[in-house]
Amino acid sequence: MEQDNLSVVLHSQGDLRLEKRPVPEPGPNEVLLQMHSVGICGSDVHYWQHGRIGDFVVRKPMVLGHEASGRVVKVGSAVKHLQVGDRVAVEPGVPRGMDEFFKNGRYNLSPTIFFCATPPDDGNLCRYYTHSANFCYKLPDNVTFEEGALIEPLSVGxxxxxxxxxxxxxxxxxxxxxxxxxxxxxxxxxxxxxxxxxxxxxxxxxxxxxxxxxxxxxxxxxxxxxxxxxxxxxxxxxxxxxxxxxxxxxxxxxxxxxxxxxxxxxxxxxxVFRYCNTWPMAITMLASGKVNVKPLVTHRFPLEQAVQAFETTRQGLGIKVMLKCDQNDQNP
Structure with missing residues (x-):
């Protein structure tokens, strides 16, 4: 495992930087992921250009990215359903508490939900990232990392x-x-x-x-x-x-x-506010071949070229721009 964790960090409106951060340690119910593919969303670009979306304001440096997939490289002590080497798609919204919205199955509406790359929560456009294991979903062998990352926008649909x-x-x-x-x-x-x-x-x-x-x-x-x-x-x-x-x-x-x-x-x-309970259905759709998201990826950049990738998205030059976070595996 690399010692540095190259990350795409938004400091303030218009101030986007590549920074080396420490590799995090997973908590008992978390996994450490080596990120593979992360798509750039319009919201990422909006935060970069405007420093805010509605009431969500960038007040401190924030890692961008929430359309993501990666490989498990370490598991927390309480995690039973995932193991090192598993390829997973990341659901970016994780409830922080067992409130009424969670109980009703509409956890996306919880006012205290953690959501990647929504201030003040960091996203996963980086080499290594920890996430709740319950919101990481194993990918079938016939579903690529990029398809796994595209489950997030597919879930909106x-x-x-x-x-x-x-x-x-x-x-x-x-x-x-x-x-x-x-x-x-x-x-x-x-x-x-x-x-x-x-x-x-x-x-x-x-x-x-x-x-x-x-x-x-x-x-x-x-x-x-x-x-x-x-x-x-x-x-x-x-x-x-x-x-x-x-x-x-x-x-x-x-x-x-x-x-x-x-x-x-x-x-x-x-x-509509984001999504909930969609990842299993989306994975089944992709694995069956009945839904094809592969043509949506029109541009790919290594993580080191993140600023150029964001500029490409801002100019509307492609459909989906994908950042490749694993130096040793730049494949789809």
Missing amino acids: IHACRRADVTLGSTVLICGADLFPERLAMAKELGADFQLTVKRGDGPQQLATRVENMLGAQPHITIECSGVESSIQAAIYATRSGGVVVLVGLGSEMATIPLINAAVREVDIRG
């Missing part, structure tokens, strides 16, 4: 679909990639039946009409992923009466929306 009650036969509109042709092309490649390019100046009701004309009917469910006010408005207008709009994207605290339109048509508006 799974949780959103659960919140929306998506089922066989549901017609679903997804808003959020509209202004980026390469992202629309990727959506088409990964299973979308139709794609609709939004033109600047399109009004929400006009967009809703275009969606209905394209599908031949209004969608049962709309999943809004941008957080942009006009997109939320279009989502509500587009959804059929009795349907569901799920808000995944986070935008301004206040938004003007056609609430009465939704109310009189009994369109439910539901929020």
Whole structure:
């Protein structure tokens, strides 16, 4: 094991550094992971560029990264289900206490939850990282480290679909990639039946009409992923009466929306906050081959080039930028 723990640390707005930190020791219920693949999320870039997301403010140096997988190199004294050498995916949100949200199976809503790379909690964009063993999930042999890291964003989709009650036969509109042709092309490649390019100046009701004309009917469910006010408005207008709009994207605290339109048509508006209880399902999806996330990784950088990787993400040059943390294994 290396003696230094190269880490990507955000000190303050715009101040991103590579630092060597000590290799941590796992507690009784933790494992020490040699990190392998960590994806860069939009939230990581947002903290770098703005120093905060809503009420979460970077007040002290924080290690970034929460889309992660790695290999177990040491286990805590109380850990029974994992052993050295296991390849695992990391669920970044760990409840700190047995509160009512935990008891109800909605631990993602616990106000005291630990969450990687959310101030003041450090993330796992580093060589070595300790995490609760109960929130590390063994990867089948046919699931790569990169797929393991992509379980985190996949989990956002799974949780959103659960919140929306998506089922066989549901017609679903997804808003959020509209202004980026390469992202629309990727959506088409990964299973979308139709794609609709939004033109600047399109009004929400006009967009809703275009969606209905394209599908031949209004969608049962709309999943809004941008957080942009006009997109939320279009989502509500587009959804059929009795349907569901799920808000995944986070935008301004206040938004003007056609609430009465939704109310009189009994369109439910539901929020989403991260995810819970999704890793086992996601692993099964990937292992079965029915869900393919591999094409999402468009750029790879060694950990030493983290700043360049973040700049690539900021410029929107790829879909998913992946950092490779193990010097001796840069494979997917």
